Amino acid sequence: MSRVRVHNLAMSLDGFVAGPDQTSTAPLGVGGERLHEWVFDTAFGRAMIGESGGSDGIDQEFLERGVEGIGATIMGRNMFGSVRGDWPDESWTGWWGPEPPYHHPVFVLTHHPRPPLEMAGGTTFTFVTDGVLEALERARAAAGDLDIRIGGGATTVREFLVAGIVDHLHLAVVPVLLGSGERLLGADPRLLDGYACTEVSSSGHVAHLVFERASAG
Amino acid sequence: MSRVRVHNLAMSLDGFVAGPDQTSTAPLGVGGERLHEWVFDTAFGRAMIGESGGSDGIDQEFLERGVEGIGATIMGRNMFGSVRGDWPDESWTGWWGPEPPYHHPVFVLTHHPRPPLEMAGGTTFTFVTDGVLEALERARAAAGDLDIRIGGGATTVREFLVAGIVDHLHLAVVPVLLGSGERLLGADPRLLDGYACTEVSSSGHVAHLVFERASAG
Numbered sequence: 001m002s003r004v005r006v007h008n009l010a011m012s013l014d015g016f017v018a019g020p021d022q023t024s025t026a027p028l029g030v031g032g033e034r035l036h037e038w039v040f041d042t043a044f045g046r047a048m049i050g051e052s053g054g055s056d057g058i059d060q061e062f063l064e065r066g067v068e069g070i071g072a073t074i075m076g077r078n079m080f081g082s083v084r085g086d087w088p089d090e091s092w093t094g095w096w097g098p099e100p101p102y103h104h105p106v107f108v109l110t111h112h113p114r115p116p117l118e119m120a121g122g123t124t125f126t127f128v129t130d131g132v133l134e135a136l137e138r139a140r141a142a143a144g145d146l147d148i149r150i151g152g153g154a155t156t157v158r159e160f161l162v163a164g165i166v167d168h169l170h171l172a173v174v175p176v177l178l179g180s181g182e183r184l185l186g187a188d189p190r191l192l193d194g195y196a197c198t199e200v201s202s203s204g205h206v207a208h209l210v211f212e213r214a215s216a217g
Numbered sequence: 218m219s220r221v222r223v224h225n226l227a228m229s230l231d232g233f234v235a236g237p238d239q240t241s242t243a244p245l246g247v248g249g250e251r252l253h254e255w256v257f258d259t260a261f262g263r264a265m266i267g268e269s270g271g272s273d274g275i276d277q278e279f280l281e282r283g284v285e286g287i288g289a290t291i292m293g294r295n296m297f298g299s300v301r302g303d304w305p306d307e308s309w310t311g312w313w314g315p316e317p318p319y320h321h322p323v324f325v326l327t328h329h330p331r332p333p334l335e336m337a338g339g340t341t342f343t344f345v346t347d348g349v350l351e352a353l354e355r356a357r358a359a360a361g362d363l364d365i366r367i368g369g370g371a372t373t374v375r376e377f378l379v380a381g382i383v384d385h386l387h388l389a390v391v392p393v394l395l396g397s398g399e400r401l402l403g404a405d406p407r408l409l410d411g412y413a414c415t416e417v418s419s420s421g422h423v424a425h426l427v428f429e430r431a432s433a434g
Binding site for chain 2 (some may be wrong): 046175177187190197199201206207211
């Protein structure tokens with residue numbers, strides 16, 4: 001069966017995966033862009049924004065792993081946009097411009113229905129209103145033999161962890177402080193029970209930690 | 218002038234440097250011993266408890282750096298013991314037995330006066346009741362040309378960081394969750410302003426992050 005994977009979830013040293021006060025011009029909240037500077041130092045990150053150059057090495061390798069064998073992505077609504085409540089119209093099509101970097105089906109968790117959205121380059125956004133298990137089932141059907149990636153943000157990843165259906169969790173600890181924002185790891189010391197830390201490595205700029213569910217095939 | 222250094226301060230992935238509910242048999246609080254398992258896997262850690270064997274490598278190297286060139290240590294009272302309030306008597310002489318592993322003057326921050334305590338092997342505990350600057354001044358005088366180490370715990374390290382007098386901060390991020398306990402990095406996103414992250418490395422088990430004060434000589 002396809003695996004459920006989280007990759008390159010960047011977390012500040014004080015535990016935040018996004019800053020506070022997300023808006024349409026601050027997708028990662030105030031200061032949150034500091035969590036992703038390492039991405040844009042790599043060739044992978046440069047290519048995402050249409051630029052050449054950038055480093056290879058461990059950071060690049062982890063970014064590449066995050067797209068290998070992925071057939072569908074699930075994300076929370078705040079990762080798709082900063083609109084809250086009912087969709088006022090269908091003008092918001094995500095943070096990524098006309099051709100998002102997914103190139104496969106993406107399922108967006110929301111309480112507010114909206115028709116599917118077909119973008120250039122093979123990305124479709126489907127809005128799922130029945131919760132994480134429904135999203136997972138639809139993503140599995142769409143991914144076929146490939147794996148499912150949980151894109152984020154914190155709330156969505158935590159929901160999947162609590163439900164016990166994440167097989168692979170990769171965190172990138174970034175040596176900055178945000179002070180407030182969205183925490184991944186809350187007050188639950190048992191959130192990673194049943195996981196083994198299988199890798200701790202570093203590029204010299206970011207620490208990469210990988211957890212695998214012990215029962216994962 | 219001698220530098221003020223913090224070394225091998227172990228922090229869980231959810232940000233705690235000690236668990237909750239410290240007692241005389243749980244110096245690091247409930248679950249806190251999981252933060253130090255990596256220490257006792259090394260030759261350095263094994264030697265601390267009178268055993269041979271253990272690994273060398275990056276973890277060992279960081280532990281060795283923590284004692285190099287140190288002439289005095291400052292620690293908070295909770296790092297010295299679990300007694301709170303007035304000292305009932307002088308029977309508590311620290312967690313480390315008759316010959317503590319410091320072998321130099323140690324200054325213990327407390328609100329409760331107590332006469333100095335001379336231990337075997339060159340360690341003396343001096344109890345300082347006038348705060349961090351007084352402790353620093355006395356430690357500098359005792360250390361001569363050597364550096365001062367801030368031993369911990371979280372509150373003491375944070376007090377020195379807030380006072381802007383830490384030159385070198387080494388954190389070891391351990392891939393475990395504690396859920397509660399003593400946090401080093403609180404709600405202050407500016408605590409490490411003025412520091413550069415000069416090293417992120419990993420042993421495969423622990424991520425080591427080093428911050429140096431930009432103005433440090």
